Amino acid sequence: MSKKTGSAHQADTPVLRNRNLYIIFCITLTAIMGVSSITPVLPLIADTFDISVGRAALLITAYTIPGVLLTPVLGVLADRIGRKLVLVPSMLLFGAAGFACAFAGSYETLLLLRLVQGVGSAAIGALNVTMIGDIFSGNQRTEAMGYNAGVLSVGATLYPAIGGAIAVLGWYAPFYLPLLAFPTALIIIFYLENPEPERSGTVRAYFQAVFVNIRQNRILPMFLATLVSFILLYGPLLTIIPFLIEARFTSVSFVIGLVLSAASVANGLASVNAGRLTRRFKGEKIVIVSFAIYALSLLAMPAAPNLWWLGAASVLYGLAQGLNLPVLISLISGEARLENRGAIMSLNGMVIKLAQSVSPIFASLLLGFGGFAGVYIFCALMALLTGAWLAVRLR
Numbered sequence: 208m209s210k211k212t213g214s215a216h217q218a219d220t221p222v223l224r225n226r227n228l229y230i231i232f233c234i235t236l237t238a239i240m241g242v243s244s245i246t247p248v249l250p251l252i253a254d255t256f257d258i259s260v261g262r263a264a265l266l267i268t269a270y271t272i273p274g275v276l277l278t279p280v281l282g283v284l285a286d287r288i289g290r291k292l293v294l295v296p297s298m299l300l301f302g303a304a305g306f307a308c309a310f311a312g313s314y315e316t317l318l319l320l321r322l323v324q325g326v327g328s329a330a331i332g333a334l335n336v337t338m339i340g341d342i343f344s345g346n347q348r349t350e351a352m353g354y355n356a357g358v359l360s361v362g363a364t365l366y367p368a369i370g371g372a373i374a375v376l377g378w379y380a381p382f383y384l385p386l387l388a389f390p391t392a393l394i395i396i397f398y399l400e401n402p403e404p405e406r407s408g409t410v411r412a413y414f415q416a417v418f419v420n421i422r423q424n425r426i427l428p429m430f431l432a433t434l435v436s437f438i439l440l441y442g443p444l445l446t447i448i449p450f451l452i453e454a455r456f457t458s459v460s461f462v463i464g465l466v467l468s469a470a471s472v473a474n475g476l477a478s479v480n481a482g483r484l485t486r487r488f489k490g491e492k493i494v495i496v497s498f499a500i501y502a503l504s505l506l507a508m509p510a511a512p513n514l515w516w517l518g519a520a521s522v523l524y525g526l527a528q529g530l531n532l533p534v535l536i537s538l539i540s541g542e543a544r545l546e547n548r549g550a551i552m553s554l555n556g557m558v559i560k561l562a563q564s565v566s567p568i569f570a571s572l573l574l575g576f577g578g579f580a581g582v583y584i585f586c587a588l589m590a591l592l593t594g595a596w597l598a599v600r601l602r
Contacts, residue, residue, distance in 0.1 A: 222343065222347050222350050222351050222354065222482075223354070225342070225351075226398070226400075227338075227342055227399060227400055227401060228339070228342070228351055228354065228355075230394055230395060230398060230399045231335050231338055231339060231355060232354075232355065232358040233391045233394060234294070234298075234331060234334070234335040234391065234395070235332075235335045235355055235358055235359050235362070236358065236359075236362040236387075237298060237301065237331055237385075237387065237388050237391055238328065238331040238332035238335060238359075239332075239359055239362050239366065240305075240362070240366060240384055240385060240387070240388075241270050241301070241305065241324060241325070241328050241385070242267055242270065242271070242441070242445065242563065243362065243366040243367055243370070243445070243467075244366040244367070244369065244370040244381045244384050245266065245267075245370055245381050245382070246267075246367060246370070246445045246446070246449060246463075246467065247367050247370050247371035247374065247449060247460045247461075247463045247464040247467065248370055248371065248374045248378050248381055248460055249263045249264070249266070249446075249449055249450075250263070250449055250450065250453050250460070250463075251374055251378045251460060252266065252317075252378045255378050256313070256314040256317075258314055260450055260571060260574070261568070261571045261575075262314070264446050264567035264568060264570075264571050265318060265567075265568075266317065266318060266321050267441065267445075267446065267563065267564075267567045268563075268564045268565075268567055268568060269318050269319075269321040269322045269325060270321045270322070270324055270325040270328065270563075271325060271441075271560045271563035271564040272322070272325060272560070272564045273322060273325040273326045273328075273329050273560075274325060274328065274329040274332075274556065274557065274559075274560030274563070274564075275557055275560045275561045275564055277326060277329040277330070278329045278330065278333050278553045278554075278556040278557040278560055279550065279553050279554050279556075279557050281293050281297070281329055281330035281333070281334075281553060282330070282333055282334075282337070282549040282550045282551075282552060282553020282554065282556065283413075283549065283550050283553070284549075285330070285334055285337065285549035285553070286404050286413070286546065286547055286548070286549035286550055287410075287413070289403045289404075290334055290337065290338055290341075290401055290403060290549070291395060291396070291399065291401075291403075293330050293334065294330060294331065294334050294395060295392050295395055295396055297327050297328070297329065297330040297331055297334075298327070298331065298388045298389075298391060298392040298395065299327070299388070299389065299392055300323070300324075300326060300327030301324055301327030301328050301331065301385060301388050302327070302385045302386055302387070302388030302389050302392075303327075304320055304321075304323040304324035304326075304327055304385075305320075305324045305327075305382055305384070305385025305386075305388070306382060306383065306385050306386050307320050307323075308320045308321060308324065308379070308382040308385075309379040309380070309382035309383055310379070311379075324385070329556075329560070330553070330556075332556055332559065332560075333549075333552050333553040333555065333556030333557075333559075334549070334552075334553075335355065336352065336355070336536050336540065336552055337540075337548055337549050337552040337553070338401050339351045339352055339355060339540070340540035340541075340543065340545075340548050340552065341401055341402050341404075341545060341548060342401060342402065344541075346482055346485060346486060347482075348537050348540060348541065349481055349482045349485045349490070349533065349534060349537040350481070350482030350483075351482075352481065352482075352533040352534075352536055352537040352540070353478045353479055353480065353481030353482045353533040353534075354478075354479055354482075355533070356474070356475075356478035356479075356481065356529065356532055356533040356536075357474075357475040357476075357478040357479040357529075358475075359474075359475075359478070360471045360472070360474035360475030360476075360478055360525070360528075360529065361471070361475055362471075365468070366384070367463070367464035367465075367467040367468055367471075368461070368464040368465060368468050369381075369384070369464075370384075370460075370464060371459075371460035371461040371462075371463060371464030371465075372461055372464070374460045374461075375460075375461075402545070404545050404546045404547075404548075404549070405546070413546075413547065416544075416546070416547050417547045417550045417551065420542070420543060420544060420547055420551060421551070421554075425538075425542065425600070425601060426539060426542050426543075426551065428596075428597060428600040428601060429535060429538055429539045429542075429555075429601075430539075430554070430555060430558050431593070431596075432494060432498075432531075432535055432593060432597055433535060433536075433539075433555055433558045433559060433562075434558045434559075434561065434562050435498075435562075435589060435590065435593040436528070436531055436532060436535070436562075437558075437559050437562030437563060437566070438562045438565070438566040438569070438586070438589070439501055439505070439566075439586055439589070439590060440528065440562075440566075441562060441563045441566040441567060441570075442566035442567065442569060442570035442573075442582070442586060443505055443508070443570060443582050443583055443586045444467070444470065444521075444524060445467065446566065446567040446570050446571070447570050447571075447574060447579070447582050447583075448463070448466065448467065448508070448517075448521075449463045449467075450574075451508070451509070451517075451579050452466060452514070452517070454579075455511075456513070456514050456517075457514075462514070465518075466514065466517060466518055466521055467521070469518045469521040469522050469525065470521040470522065470524050470525035470528070471525060472522070472525065473521075473522040473523070473524075473525030473526045473528075473529060474525035474526070474528045474529040475525075475529065476526075476529065477525070477526050477528070477529025477530050478529040478532070478533050481493075481529070481530070481533040481534055481537075484530070484534075485534060485537075490534040490535075490537065490538050491538070491597070491601040491602070493530055493531070493534045494530075494531055494534055494535050494538070494597060494601075495594050495597050495598050495601070496530065496594075497527045497528075497530040497531035497594075498527070498531070498590045498591065498593050498594030498597070499590075499591065499594055500523060500524075500526060500527035500530070501524065501527040501528075501531075501587070501590035501594075502587040502588070502590040502591045502594075503523060503587075504520050504521070504523035504524035504526075504527060505520075505524070505583045505584075505586050505587040505590065506583065506584065506587045507519070507520035507523065508520045508521075508524075508583050509579045509580045509582075509583045509584075536555070539551065539552070539555055540552060570582055570586075573585055
């Protein structure tokens with residue numbers, strides 16, 4: 208399929224009848240596995256290796272930090288040599304290093320293997336949405352992003368529950384899941400049909416085009432919105448809620464996984480309707496409203512008198528996430544051209560990895576200084592300020 212006909216050809220085919228989308232769903236499920244499947248067992252890992260909350264949180268940071276440095280580089284390579292030639296080796300490294308984590312005999316070894324696994328994951332979470340942008344256009348792109356976000360939510364729902372459930376075998380059990388990356392890599396090799404960008408011009412001309420694309424569009428404010436969105440996800444939600452539940456209610460990993468899954472269910476329900484919503488409302492307005500909902504849900508979490516209340520706050524958070532991310536990522540993808548979309552979406556992926564890397568540490572520091580209430584009040588204010596700033600910049 209040629210560079211110029213890919214999206215146009217897809218306009219005649221219903222989104223859910225496109226086989227390539229289902230392959231991208233498999234890639235998406237791999238991309239989120241590395242964090243969501245182990246967050247319920249962080250307290251168990253902390254107990255097993257006799258480490259602090261902050262050191263346990265570094266297992267997330269070690270996994271995400273390679274993406275901060277490597278995702279943009281891999282995005283450029285995907286534009287220059289092709290999506291598959293970058294994606295398949297990344298999947299194989301992710302699976303091998305992730306499985307090896309199950310056999311780590313010390314915290315230091317586990318941390319190192321998480322770092323290697325993070326190298327493998329660096330391109331995966333950016334190239335999946337890059338290829339959706341390549342294959343679809345217009346409302347179909349937003350619809351496909353929404354379905355992809357819905358699949359992501361299903362994975363984010365199942366992985367914490369599965370990770371928490373199989374943790375009865377031991378802290379290491381969730382690290383068997385990365386083996387699923389190997390059959391996915393084979394499916395990509397033999398069945399994925401995606402339009403590849405044509406490598407033309409010099410490297411210097413390519414980078415000039417990328418920078419012009421960023422400067423002349425609204426991409427930078429959207430990058431900031433992405434940063435805050437994932438700080439809120441990986442800080443107060445995925446990192447701190449397990450310890451909030453353990454401190455106030457129960458230490459059972461399966462229960463922690465269920466509370467996290469409540470947010471993912473709501474996320475999925477909102478995400479699959481993103482395409483319909485953008486036919487009635489401007490995408491920018493949907494993103495702005497979502498940040499107000501983020502703030503409300505975060506304020507409710509530390510005030511929760513029981514697990515039902517906390518579960519309801521998690522559902523509200525998931526609604527905000529489901530409204531926000533598919534529309535926001537579709538807006539960013541729509542601002543990029545095919546020949547440099549890999550770089551643009553990988554820069555956005557770098558922003559996501561940066562948020563994933565710093566937010567567990569940041570949230571842990573806030574927890575130390577202000578307790579649970581301090582974490583959630585600060586993050587709620589961050590959400591409100593971001594929504595207000597976007598209302599000015601994206602109008």
